[in-house]
Amino acid sequence: MLKSKHITDNPKLYIFLPLYYTLWADGVLTPTELKEINALIEKQSWINEEEKNWLLSLLNPSNPPKPTDFKSWKSEVKKLDLNNLANLYEIGKALAIYHSGQKKLDFEPRLQTDFQETELNLGLLSGEAGYTFKSDHKTITTEYHKERNFEVEKMTSLLDGNQSLLIKNVKKVIADPSFAYREYDSLLDQREQVLQWCQELAKQGYGSWAFPQYAGGKDDMEGYFTIMETLSYHDLSMVIKFGVQFGLWGMSVYFLGTEKHHKKYLKDIGSLRLPGCFAMTETGHGSNVRGLETTATYNKEDETFLIHTPNPEARKEYIGNAALHGQAATVFAKLIIDGEDYGVNAFVVPLRTSEGKSIKGVRIEDCGRKMGLNGVDNGVIYFDQVVIPKENMLDKFATVNERGEFESPISSDNRRFFTMLGTLVGGRIGIPRSALSASKTGLTIAIRYGETRKQFGPEGGEEVPILNYRMHQRRLMPPLAKSYALHFALKYLTQRFLDRKEEDAQEIEALAAGLKAYATWFTTATLQECREACGGKGYLSENRIDALKNDTDVYTTFEGDNVVLMQLVAKNRLTEFRQEFGDMNIFTVFNYITSQAKTSFIEKNPIITRNTDQGHLLDFNFHLNAFRYREKAILNSAAQRLKRHIDEGMDSFDAFNVAQHHLVNVGKAYIERVVLEQFQKQVHETTDQYCKSALTQLCQLYALHTIEQNRGWYLEQGYMEGNKTKAIRKEVNQLCWEVRKNALALTDAFDIPESCIGAPIARREV
Amino acid sequence: MLKSKHITDNPKLYIFLPLYYTLWADGVLTPTELKEINALIEKQSWINEEEKNWLLSLLNPSNPPKPTDFKSWKSEVKKLDLNNLANLYEIGKALAIYHSGQKKLDFEPRLQTDFQETELNLGLLSGEAGYTFKSDHKTITTEYHKERNFEVEKMTSLLDGNQSLLIKNVKKVIADPSFAYREYDSLLDQREQVLQWCQELAKQGYGSWAFPQYAGGKDDMEGYFTIMETLSYHDLSMVIKFGVQFGLWGMSVYFLGTEKHHKKYLKDIGSLRLPGCFAMTETGHGSNVRGLETTATYNKEDETFLIHTPNPEARKEYIGNAALHGQAATVFAKLIIDGEDYGVNAFVVPLRTSEGKSIKGVRIEDCGRKMGLNGVDNGVIYFDQVVIPKENMLDKFATVNERGEFESPISSDNRRFFTMLGTLVGGRIGIPRSALSASKTGLTIAIRYGETRKQFGPEGGEEVPILNYRMHQRRLMPPLAKSYALHFALKYLTQRFLDRKEEDAQEIEALAAGLKAYATWFTTATLQECREACGGKGYLSENRIDALKNDTDVYTTFEGDNVVLMQLVAKNRLTEFRQEFGDMNIFTVFNYITSQAKTSFIEKNPIITRNTDQGHLLDFNFHLNAFRYREKAILNSAAQRLKRHIDEGMDSFDAFNVAQHHLVNVGKAYIERVVLEQFQKQVHETTDQYCKSALTQLCQLYALHTIEQNRGWYLEQGYMEGNKTKAIRKEVNQLCWEVRKNALALTDAFDIPESCIGAPIARREV
Structure with missing residues (x-):
């Protein structure tokens, strides 16, 4: 040319x-x-x-x-x-x-x-x-960048609250060079490292923190949860090994045993001189622990119990600390006296001598490699007629008296077992708090990477930080908001647990079960997003998402399978319902509900169902009403549905199965309402105006994103119309865009030690 | 008493x-x-x-x-x-x-x-x-059990089609004891094992299957995909190493090179005498490969190219086969002649001698441990002024002539590069087919376990196989249906690719990109469900879900990040739209759409929006219309939205960013329609009435479950009313209940070698 x-x-x-x-x-x-x-x-x-x-x-x-x-x-x-x-x-x-x-x-x-x-x-x-x-094509997307609209330190101290000092101290320990991450030559190498870390933590007094002072402890259960949560910024095998030893093994002795057991064991458990296990799960019975088959047969003659595995399905499985280090275990077994079965009770059973030699009759196999948590030595245990003395029965809720008779203040074996389990609800608080820490680490890594990684850009312009892209924001901002929401909800759960009275027991159990399921599912989903959001870099083990994801994957299963837990929550809610109505019986409630369905719960109002005004959409009251409406309506319809099926002659077991999916949603809706309520409460109580405004945005994002996820339901109910759910989607996009500015600072506020984050792609420029 | x-x-x-x-x-x-x-x-x-x-x-x-x-x-x-x-x-x-x-x-x-x-x-x-x-409380849930309503062998041969013999042969190889799974002592041990397996496959002739006969091949691309898919029942590191060697390295030489390259390299590539790499991705440029920075500078004097990494961000990263075994690589680099940049071209560059000694100027680092695929030796490559002869340029689309001038039938550098990439679309067919095999293995394991694992039961009754529980069915039956749906869709994609003409290129690229994203996301989600559905057993490595999940996790990233691919699909659809309207320009189309929006696409009809009749809900036409409606309406609204933003003066780059979430949905809706269409077509063509009826149910489940997932959208649009989406949910539950009967047989029909399934929890009673 x-x-x-x-x-x-x-x-x-x-x-x-x-x-x-x-x-x-x-x-x-x-x-x-x-x-x-x-x-x-x-x-x-x-x-x-x-x-x-x-x-x-x-x-x-x-x-x-x-x-x-x-x-x-x-x-x-x-x-x-x-x-x-x-x-x-x-x-x-x-x-x-x-x-x-x-x-x-x-x-x-x-x-x-x-x-x-x-x-x-x-x-x-x-x-x-x-x-x-x-060569200088500038666009809004190109120019957008991070800001920080609040003081990070203030947000951190708001998150840490009264636990601030303890958190700082624990962080100091895990940031020590002796806790540096490294690659392992073998399973054994990894397990020994994790044991060593736990020993160091015990030496510093963290193992016995919740135990009585005479056992070297601080009698501080709140502190124990804080420790678990903070340790979870570091290696999760270490956290689970720590939890098995001091939480499961220690607390079972503490809560199911009596003074003689406390005096005898707690000090050595807290110092890790006596490594032990919590042997409940059997191969044949994981979720339905009521069906455990291991037996503890009482022998009147010499006042002993015979612990026995009657068949291979009754072997104890996945038992942490069993494959290598455990010297004793709290074993759950059916107590048999004179041929009569008194249900599942707990016994301290020795596994190995202090030199590590196995005890006669105890056979242990290694569970081998797992998807994650390979620093924990899970094992399988078979008992072949192992004799233990009478005093090894953890006898807080039941004893065998001097005449060899069973005694308990609780008549029913099942009820007694569930009461025992109820005292161990702490595990369902520690796990979601640990899970949340892992999510926070994952989000910190992905958001830092999203801030520095640039890819694509306008024709003739610079490449753009990927965090400026809408899809990337949609991946990471709602989980960031939800991690704040869960932080406050889990704090609330902990407080309820610490302040518990007998009459709260069932509510707290439901809350713990529900939050455990909700938070651990959240963690699995969030770490998956983080992995994908970091692309190939996220796949490299050095960038830590590998370990975070694989180690936490089983959190949705252990301490109760999430689906089973959510049903437990729903059943509890159906009973709560009954209590709300002043102890009417369940059928009266069903009838009452049916007649009320068209009035009391229906707060649909054409002005509200269509209101797409931004002020309204961002309004805390609109959010909470929508969450409460969903919670009530979904519980109500589940109750009606169960009643209808049963009225039609369906077996109640079948009726519950038919409604299972519905019941899981009852559990979720309840938990989501609690989470939002606690988040809003926190916002109201925040005095620093900059933190408050950042938290307000996160709370709005959590609320609207959750409504958006449930929009099918709201539309079906006629609680909202299409134009409103569309407006909500737009608002979620906008909030993601806004929150993105603060995103880096919001992860900085988690204040995770740099050495724990570890990932090269998330390295701070010094 | x-x-x-x-x-x-x-x-x-x-x-x-x-x-x-x-x-x-x-x-x-x-x-x-x-x-x-x-x-x-x-x-x-x-x-x-x-x-x-x-x-x-x-x-x-x-x-x-x-x-x-x-x-x-x-x-x-x-x-x-x-x-x-x-x-x-x-x-x-x-x-x-x-x-x-x-x-x-x-x-x-x-x-x-x-x-x-x-x-x-x-x-x-x-x-x-x-x-x-x-002690004999029987309920519907207790009594429910598997049945088999079709002949498994007939279903298998329907799935395998004309590839049946090849599939059987490949299965025979991977079921050989020399292919038995084992634990590895180290990364090196694992990599050597995987190399050895690939060598064995090459020896059997599978490596060169797609190559010309003079290179030892069968000239059979369809067979190559079948091989990849079938191998994927076995170790996935082996599959990816195989794919890198014979697919990426081999096909890049085959499709980007000319006869001289074919004659020189293909035989040695196919026999694995010349292990090689595909070196495209750079640290700084993964998705946006147009921005690659490695240079190939032409030296007229001695007719050579100088391959060079100008800065650390330009190093080649994640390159499979590089860390240990690769002796050469197809390197993508910007061609520079006389200081002028001619865009990205491909060159064969030696990395190591046949004895494994590295070539001067080539520095390779090991990517180290990854979340999965640790049998593949990914590496990082830096080139320091490496000289290669002129004939090493893969010159199908561009050459340097004898006068040292650049020549190409394609004027624009970008267009040329994308044309080159287009010829490599096969990778985006092999990957989703491999992913689907992994899903099938996971589903086989989880469904077999769900059939034998019993937990809970009615008061006084027996425990129930967990596959009888609604939530368990909801977890596993829709993915089972979708795996069948995807099987036929990927078969269709393969056929379109094999029959491709130049004018189909863009459509096939979009189809491949979309199905790659859709199938790999499906695999990630499905294996997660399988893991959780198998509880603690699913977490043990011996049960294989660990490896399946971790190995496939990166499938959503490599061969194109899924989010980026879905946008590519959407952009392609916007262009297709233009073509449908007879080459009107894009703005005319926009205007046309806007004016038509209220009429042509709206097939809402009060009788249909409310129809909850079972016959209607199960009707193939209802399903396909709903999918098509969604596809068109969502594309239409995306187009309108882009136009509105641009009309209002928004930069088009910003407009696309604002609509990014919407565009990803455009891509999904398109792919879902194609998948359903192909599944229905397969059902229509099935002659065996028992297979046909089983497939009909699966097809209905796929369709209704997808509609259920998108119900928020359908309700927003007014395409369905709440009573209808509720009826659909009920129907999905019912279909899950029905499909559960055949579930085991449906996984048997995948006919995965028992040795490949491997999981003890899925062991067949012999």
Whole structure:
């Protein structure tokens, strides 16, 4: 093109060059495009026939410009100062003037209109086509960046609350070089390292923290949970090994045993001189622990129990600390006296001598490699007629008296067992708090990476931090908001547990079960998003998401399978329902509900169902009402449905199975309401206005994102109309966009030790 | 109770025993319960005052029955033949008669009514309370079990189609004892094993299957995909190493090179004598490969290229086969001639000698441990001025001529690069097919376990296979249906690819990108469900879900990040849209759409939006119309939205970012429609009526479950009303219940070698 005599003779023809370049850039010339250009050229009276033919000859689809020529077209344009040239016409004109050697060229006034019409018809965005030639194409997406609208330290101390000092101390320990992450040569190597870390923690007094002072403890259960949570920024095998030893093994002795057991064991448990296990789960019975088959048969003659595994399905499985280190275990077994079965009770059974030699009758196998938590030595235990003395029965809730008779204040074996389990609810508080820490670490890594990683950008502009992309924000901002929400909800659960009275027991059990399920599912989902959000880097083990994800994957299973737990929550809610109605019996409640269904719970109001006003959508009351409505309505409909099935003669077991999916939603809706309530409460109580405003946004995002996820339900119910759920989606997008600014600071506020984060892609520039 | 003189004097009082037992069983006596019993007792004229006082004394909440006594109550009842006793009243009456020593006892006729009223008021289900004492409580849930309504072999041959023989042969190889799974001592050990397996496969001729016959191949691309898919029942590191060598390295030479390259390399690649890599991705550029920075500078003097890594971000990263075994690589680098940049081109660059010594200027680092696929030796490559001869340029799409000038039939560098990438679309077919195999293995394991694992059951009845529970069915049946759906969709994609003509290129690229994203996300989600559905057993590495999940986790990232791919699909659909309208330009289309929005796409009709008739809900046409409607409407609204933003002056880059979430849904809706269409087509073409009926159910489940997932959208649009989406949910539940019967047989039809399934929990009883 450039060397043709036509263009050297008539430099005005240069005006076509930028347009031609743009057309050829996508490699294909369509018939429509040819037609449009043809029309443009034909209209130009200042071009003679020969020139026209030449211009048209440059648009032959079977004879595209040579790459070198094509490239030289662009170089021509690059010679210009492009700053004030808005579109292809202006660039072309400037080019023509440049080549004419004159200061100005006269073009027909119509030419500009003709060009713009052609550009429009070709679907070229006139304002943007020019960016092909420029190198400073700025857009809102390019320019957007982080800000920090609050003081990170203030947010941290708000999160840490009264536990601040303990948290700092624990962090100091896990940030010590002796706690540095490393690769392991073998399973054994990893397990020994984890044991060593636990020993160090015990030495520092953290193992016995919840135990009585005479056992070397601080009698501080709240502190124990704080320790678990803070340790969870570090290696999770260590956390679980710690939890098995001091939580499961220690607390079972503490809560199911009596003074003689406390005096005998707690000190050695707290110091890790006596490593032990919690042997409940059997191969055949994981969720339905009521069906455990291991037996503890009382022998009146010599006042002993015979612990025995009657069949392979009754072997204890997945028992932490069993494969290598455990010297004793709290074993759950059916107590048999004189051939009579008194249900599941707990016994301390030795497994190994302090030198590690196994006890006669105890056979232990290694569970081997697991998806994660390979630093924990899980094992399988078989008991073959192991004899233990009578005093080894943990006898807080039942004893065998001197005459060899069973005694207990609780008549029913099942009820007694569930009461025992109820005292161990602490495990269902420690696990979600640990899970949340892992989510926080994952989010910190992914958000830091999203801030520094740049990919793609506008034509001729810089690449953009991937956190500026809507999909990336949609992946990471709602989980960030939810991690704050869960933080406060788990704090609330802990407080309820610490302040518990007997009459709260069932509610707290439901709350713990529900939050355990909700938080651990959240963690699994969040770490999956973090992995994908970090792309290939997220797949490399060095960047830690591997370990976080695989170690926490089993959190949805242990301490109660999440689906089973959510049903437990739902059943509890159905009973609560009954209590709310002043101890009416369940059928009266069912009837009451049915008659009320159309009135009391229905707060639908056409003004509200359609209101898409931003003030309304961001309003805390709107959120909480929507959550409460869902909770009540879904519980109500589950109750009605169960009643209907049973009225129709369905077996209640079948009825509960048919409604199982519904019941899981009853549990979720309840938990979501509690979480939102606690988050809002926290916002109200926050005094620092900058923190408050950041938290307000997160709380709004949590609420609206949850409503968005449940929008199918709200629409089905007629609680909202389509225009409103659409407006909510838009608002969620906007909140993600806003929260993104603070995102880095919000993860900084978690204040996770840099050495624990560990991931090279999340390394702080010092 | 039993020893009291009252009851020995008046055995009729035994009638209260079963009721009392039931009341104490839950451990708590509420005031209401006490009141009810009080009333019942007071009404009885046949009981004297003293007896009444005694009966009431047994209900003192602060003095519950002793466990031994409580237990003896039950033993009393157990003495009876409970078979024909329907409720607590009848059991009590039988007990009284038994203890009276008489054949019959006279009770007041009102007593039965009184009892039943009390039971009702207490919320006891009269028909069920008796099960506490029985041991054969049968329910629908208990009795439900597997069936097989079709011949497994017929289904298998339907799935395998014309590839049946090849599949059988490949299975024979991977089921060979030399392919047995084992634990590895180290990363090195694992990598060597995987290399050895690949060598064995090459020896059997599978590596060169797609190559020309002169290179030892069968010229059979379809077979190559079949091989990848079948190998994926075995170790996935092996599959990826295989894919890197024969697919990426081999096909890049095949499709980007010319005859001289084919003759020189293909034979050695196919036999694995020349292990190689595909070096495209750089640390700084993963998704946005257009921005690659490695340079290949042409030196006219000696006709060589200088391959160079200009900065650390430009190092090649995650390159499979690089860390240990690769001797050469297809390197993508910007071609520079005389200082001019000709965009990204491909070059064969040596990495190591055949003895494994590294080539001067090539520095390779090991990527180290990854979340999975640790049998693949991924590495990082830096090039420091590495000289290669001119003939090493893979010159199918561009060459440097004898005068040292760049030549290509494609003018634009970007267009040329994307054309090159387009020829490599096969990778996006192999990956989802491999992912699907992994899903099938996971589902086989989880469904087999769900069939044998029993947990919980009705009071007094047997435990139930967990696959009989609704939530378990909801977890596993929709993915089972979807795995069949995807099987046929991927078969279709493969066929389209094999039959491709130039004008189909863009559509096939979009289809491959979309199905790759859809299938790999499906695999990640499905394996997560399988893991959780297998509980603790699913967490043990021996049960294989660990490896399946971790190995496939990166599938959502490599061969194109899924989110990026879905946007690519959406952009392609927006262009297709344009083509549908006969090459109108994009703005004309936008305008046309806007004016048509309220008419042509809206096929809402009150009869259909509300129709909850089962026949309608299961109707293939209803499903396909709903999918098509969603596809069109969502594409249409995305187009409108982009136009609106741009009209309002938004930069198009920003507009696409704002609509990003919407665009991903455009991609999904398109893919879902294609998947359903192909599944329905397969059902129509199935001649065996039993297979056809099983597939029909799966197809209905896939369709309705997908609609259920998108119900928020359908409700928002007014395409369905709430009563309809509720009816759909019910139908999904019912279909899950139905499909569960065939579930085991449906996984048997995948015909995965037992040795490949490997999991002890899924072991077939022989």
